[in-house]
Amino acid sequence: MSASTPSWHLSLRERVLRNAGTAVGSVFTAVGIAGNILVMFIILRFPRMRTVPNVYLFCIAFSDLVILTVAPIIIHFYRVGRWIFGPGACEAESCIKFTSVFASFFLVSAFNVERYQVIMHPLETRHRQSLRKAALICLSMFLLALVANLPFCVTSIVVEAVVDGRNATVCRYFWPEWNSVPEHAQKARRLYLTSLGFLLPLCLNFTLYVLIIRKLRDQDAFRSAAGGQRGKESATAVTKMAAFVTATFIVCTGPYHMYNFISAVSDIHLSEFVGMWTKQLALGNSALDPIIYALMGTNFRECIKQLFCRRRPQAKGRPKGSRNEPDSGYAMVEIE
Template sequence: MPESWNASSNSLEVRAAGIIVPVVFFLIFLLGTVGNGLVLAVLLRNGQVKYNTTNLFILNLAMADLCFIICCVPFQATIYTLDGWLFGPFACKAVHFLIYLTMYASSFTLAAVSVDRYLAIRYPLKSRDLRTSRNAAVAIIVIWTLSLLFAGPYLSYYQIVHYHGLPICVPIWEDQRRKILDILTFVFGYLLPVVVVSLAYARTIKFLWTSLDPI
């Protein structure tokens, strides 16, 4: 009896996962597409992008997020719902490359937004010559260039292997190179952007707090 109960429990868990996972990914896809699409529509329709550096960065962030939602989320959903990778070796490399490319672009853009907001609040007049649309465009080009450089190794990182006759898309690299790449991804894709954002907003809050007139 216990074995039959375990088998029945496992079967129920598999069925539940087969229903819940697609629903969750569908909601992520729907909300992400609609939300970022609305951001792009509002900025581009009203013509605000040409005159505001912050809006340029927000536009770039929305484009990176929308790219991730459209190009990556549907494929990621199939990993949890299908037995194997059915889209071939090119998609295996391209999807995971885009995942890290958009991750880096989003992280770097959030850091740029935090610095831009700090300069606008702390030095509203002095930063005018620096916070121009041209400089924002240059910063966005630098963001995507760095993102391409950091995400590039993932084109050879993921490959198709066969496990029990099923094709699976998995990372295959030497242990040492894999550790180095994972460390670089953590430091430059997460740690440094978090430090920049935290410092920028901490200094902004400190400035606003000390600027308040005593009651």
């Protein structure tokens, strides 16, 4: 198939697979955009939601939202089987997509480090925490992500390549001078992305979750921080949160990075459709983040009810069931 061959020349099987992938990616994109906008709006709308944990949550939602804004371009590329947007769009898509991908992983890691510090040293950490400090940390994560993305941002180029036995116009990432060794450049890019964007954050977050859960299961720590049943409830909530976050991260982004890793270190040929489906699935991580990080929180549910059900705010104090009481050492442990 040449670069000018229209999509209706694809076989029936290919059209079915591409249409199904388009549907899945479109659902993830629509749900993710709505969910992340809702999360950001609630944090800005309700003063009681402006807490240190929610600063991280706001930035994670923003990063996921940015990823989803370029998702239609990715979906369309796999829908028609070729790149039709030109070199400028290739560079812009690469800069936005990979910067946001790195930023999401870095922000989640920074947030979990903050939670780990709160668990291990609750009193000291609470005195050091501030909204400004959290915002500066998030900004530094975005800048770090931009630096990490430079190998993609400055090397994006539209080229003619053979994809599943056909010639097609694609957006690739390597220096023009590397045209004689494109396969080596592609393998290096895949290893770089998988190592920095998946393996390192996964190892760090998994280690932090294990340490957090072990600490919260320490009955003496429960009694000294929150006491009895309250401590057990906190332990259960954080355990579930850790399990959801870790499982979603692995299930949604793991196949894509496994596809990259296998393509980089072996001569096994994986079809374009494998890459297409793993990328569509990776969009699900951005779509599910609002549910995992926000909608499981007590205060978020209360704010959503107040926002959509026109509930009157309580006359005194915070919403019933809030875990943000100033005397609770575990107030910062859960997503608020």
